[in-house]
Amino acid sequence: MKNRKKLLALLLLLSLCVTLTGCHGSQNSSAFVIPQQLDDSRSFEVTFWAKNDTNKVQTAVYEKAISDFEALYPNIRVKMRLYSDYGRIYNDVITNIATKTTPDVCITYPDHIATYLTGSNVIVPLDELFDDARYGLGGSELRFDSPKRAEVVPQFLNECVIGGHYYALPYMRSTEACYINKTYVEKLGYTVPDVLTWDWIWEVSDAATAKDEEGNYLVNGQKVMIPFIYKSTDNMMIHLLRQSGGGYSTDQGEILIFNDVTKQHLLTVSEHVKNGAFSTFKISSYPGNFLNAGQCIFAIDSTAGATWMGTDAPLMDIAADKVVPFETVVRMIPQIDPEQPRMISQGPSICVFNKTDPQQVLASWLFAQFLITNEVQIGYAETEGYVPVTLKAQRTPEYQDYLSRSGEDNDTHYYVKIDATKLLIDHTADTFVTPVFNGSASLRDAAGQLIEEVAKATRRKKTVDDAFIDSVYNQVNSLYRLDQIAVSSGAEETDTEDMGPLPGTAVTLLCALAAAWVLMGVYALRQRLKKRKT
Amino acid sequence: MKKLIAISLMLTVLAGACAVMAEGAAVMSHADYVAAELDTEVTVETYVQAKQSWWDNKATIYTQAADGAYFIYEMPISQEDYDKLVPGTKIKVTGYKAEWSGEVEITDAKYEVVEGDTFVAEAADVTALLGTDELVAHQNELVSFKGMTIEAYDETGAAFAYKNANDKTDDLYFKASKDGKTYDFCVEFYLCGKDTDVYKAVEALKVGDVVDMEGFLYWYNGANPHITSVKAAQ
DSSP states (O other): OOHHHHHHHHHHHHHHHHHHTTSSSSSOSSOOOOOOSOOTTOOEEEEEEOOOOOOOHHHHHHHHHHHHHHOOOOOEEEEEEEEEEEHHHHHHHHHHHHOOOOOOOEEOOOHHHHTTSTTTTOOOOHHHHHHHHTSTTTTOOOOOOOOOOGOHHHHHHHHEEEEEEEOOOOOEEEEEEEEEEEEHHHHHHOOOOSSOOOHHHHHHHHHHHOBOOOOTTTTSSSSSSSSSSESSSHHHHHHEEEEEEEEOOOOOOOBBOHHHHHHHHHHHHHHHHHSSSSSTTTTOOOOOHHHTSSSSSEEEEEGGGGGGGSTTTTSSSOGGGGGGOEEEEOOOOOBSTTOOOOOOBBEEEEEEEESSSSHHHHHHHHHHHHTTTTHHHHHHHHTTTOSSSHHHHSSSHHHHHHHHHOOOOOOOTOHHHHHHHHHHHHHHEEEEEOOOOHHHHHHHHHHHHHHHHHHHHTTTEEEEHHHHHHHHHHHHHHHTTTTGOOSSSSSSSOOOOOOOOOOHHHHHHHHHHHHHHHHHHHHHHHHHHHHHOO | HHHHHHHHHHHHHHHHHHHHHHHHHOOOOOOHHHOOOOOEEEEEEEEEEEEEETTTTTEEEEEEEETTTEEEEEEOHHHHHHHOOOOTEEEEEEHHHHHHHHEEEEEEEEEOOSSOOOOOOOOOOOOTTTTSSSGGGGTTTTEEEEEEEEEEOOOOOOOEEEESTTTTTTTTEEEEEEEEEEEEEOOOTTTTTTTSSSHHHHHHHOTTTEEEEEOOOBSSSSSOOEEEEEEEEO
């Protein structure tokens, strides 16, 4: 009888464990399971969608990476499709999810991945792949020198967590920088500080709007001068809110942006649009073009656009006879509290799409991982003001040598590009990212649209006041359907989302809890039986 | 009697105001449009010449009337209505005059189709105006360049360059000269994709070829014609 009780308790315990582990996401048949081994007897074609910044060298880095990878894995062929716009990649992926024709590997942003995740098993969670002893980061079966997990910059890796799981590898990181015409700042009687403040940049920009009797700007003698141009107004609003403590969103997707702090920032923007001190890329054009023509003093753009900035920039979009000589310096974006600088961490990441064939996914993962090896990382980072995402690459003598040769030439070692790169390396700890959820990409667009709408209205001589901003709030809220974003109760949750198997420690804990409950039940039952007998 | 006159006058003024409101803003001539300040509201009647793209419920369109051309940028429109716009369709457009890198355009526009006549522009030969300040007066018009000699695009000696050689999903760039001066030209991918005759013609160009070209006189930090036709010079 004793043995039967033990057997019953064991059966109860096992059934409870099975039930509990089964609760973790809906594990449907197409969830990816890591194969024991890559099947070398088969051939695979990995479709890779990527973006290049109209930069032939970046394309060349991708092409070499593919060629080197194919040499290591002759049975895997990588077919690349290049886009010039992340928005188009996003749009095509969404379209192809419906037809189950997604690429295998894609360069994209976490905001976009959050939307892809609303489909069932669309994106492969990478947690287990990272740690797989054979094919994971630094794995024993890899035919290349992959970084170990600890060698990926932790901050950048953490940016790839969505709903508690890794759904991407970081590929490149950048931030925004302020590219400054120092010559004109000094002509106006100011000195460029180490850390810019918003108050200072507005003051100098306002001063630069002074004209002579013929309508020429005093600072440059030209008919055109937009002292301060911000390329990405979504980032501008995100920075302002983060630095001032204004609401943007919660981690769960609650929209907080339509608040009084935002309103104050918008009124300030309007004030400086009104006097001609400020404009945006969408309204006027690329800040770098105006900067290089001596028609802008503060150009805020990505560090990944540094090769377009300054008199001696290797990439130029305006005719040589329009370029004005001046000294360019690079600074962090303006701050509200210079003692606690905050700047966004941005840049593309790599995600792997799930397929019915696990061998296909494994081949895709191998290529994705190859993209963060040293040669690819350093090669691509040097094309712009990008930072390699691995400490392994950052610490190589080759990369350190590259950084140390700033200013040796106006091409590979263009000083503005290397200064912009160092900005992020030196301030990685001061970076932040915005919460990622299904709808966060729309919120980002909305943040920029608020500034664009206010700037346009100001230029069109409309009254920009509290009531106007309230109407813009309504318009933008509706346009981006922010009121339809579902707020999750905790981590990202969707009915169909496969959360992968529970980690071993969690299974052990749940089993222990179940065992405790069973034992308590058995004990209570035994006590009751004892009482009856007595 | 005075009261009657006053009431009559008031009613006349009101009727006039209502009539103006019903008609909407007054339609401008191209000269009025050119004279209008940036960021002011403009209303023009013009004719669709070519459609560049439809994206996210917005369309970018090359239009032209007898007295001048208008570039309509990202005008809200459904795919269904966009498909109805064909070369020659007359539209009344109200929007804001804007300038982006030198390109003067109408943004935040609303439109309505005007039934009646149609107009398809003949290309104006502006070869002699290349490199002059007068060229900008033809901005956005359908224009032609005659007897242009293809030059090497870059140090590789190629006659043209892909913006995206890998998949041919973006613009083509090339250079052509006249009387010793070289100018930049572009095949805008969304206007003329890789299956169009002009895209293929540019891919087949060789340095030294002499060609006649047509296209829309787009502006990007200077003249940046969006070429729609390249043929051997006649």
